[in-house]
Amino acid sequence: MNTALATACHVLLPARWAMTGMAGAYALSYLAGLALTARLLRRRLGGRLDDGAVRRTYTKVLAGAACVAGLAWAADRACADALGAGTVPTAPALLAGTLTLALAYAGLARLLRVDELRRLRPGR
Incomplete structure (x- = not known):
C-alpha cells in the first residue's frame, strides 16, 4: 500500500509537494496496517484485545x-x-x-x- 501511494504521489503531485504526499502516504499505510493488525489480533486472541x-x-x-x-x-x-x-x-x-x-x-x-x-x- 505504501509503495503504491508513494508512487502515485511521485507521479501525480508537483515536485514541490511529492515528499509531503509521500509522508502522508506512509501515515495512511501505517494506519491501515494498524487496523489490520488489530483485527487479526482480536481474532487470534478471541476478542481479548x-x-x-x-x-x-x-x-x-x-x-x-x-x-x-x-x-x-x-x-x-x-x-x-x-x-x-x-x-x-x-x-x-x-x-x-x-x-x-x-x-x-x-x-x-x-x-x-x-x-x-x-x-x-x-x-x-
Whole structure:
C-alpha cells in the first residue's frame, strides 16, 4: 500500500509537494496496517484485545506527534533563517529540528503518560 501511494504521489503531485504526499502516504499505510493488525489480533486472541487501550495509546501518540512536529519545524526554520541557505547550514538546521523533535516528543509522551515509555527504561 505504501509503495503504491508513494508512487502515485511521485507521479501525480508537483515536485514541490511529492515528499509531503509521500509522508502522508506512509501515515495512511501505517494506519491501515494498524487496523489490520488489530483485527487479526482480536481474532487470534478471541476478542481479548483491549481496543480502548490501543485507541488511547495511539490517540496520545498522534496528538503528541502533531504538536511536536510544529515545534521541530519552527526550530529548523529558525536555525535555517539564522544560518542562511546552502549545504553546510542545512546540517545544523536539521540537527536542531531533530533534537527538538526527539526531546519534545519524549517529554510530551511522558506528560501524556504513554505507558510504552516506561518499558524503555532499563530495569523495568
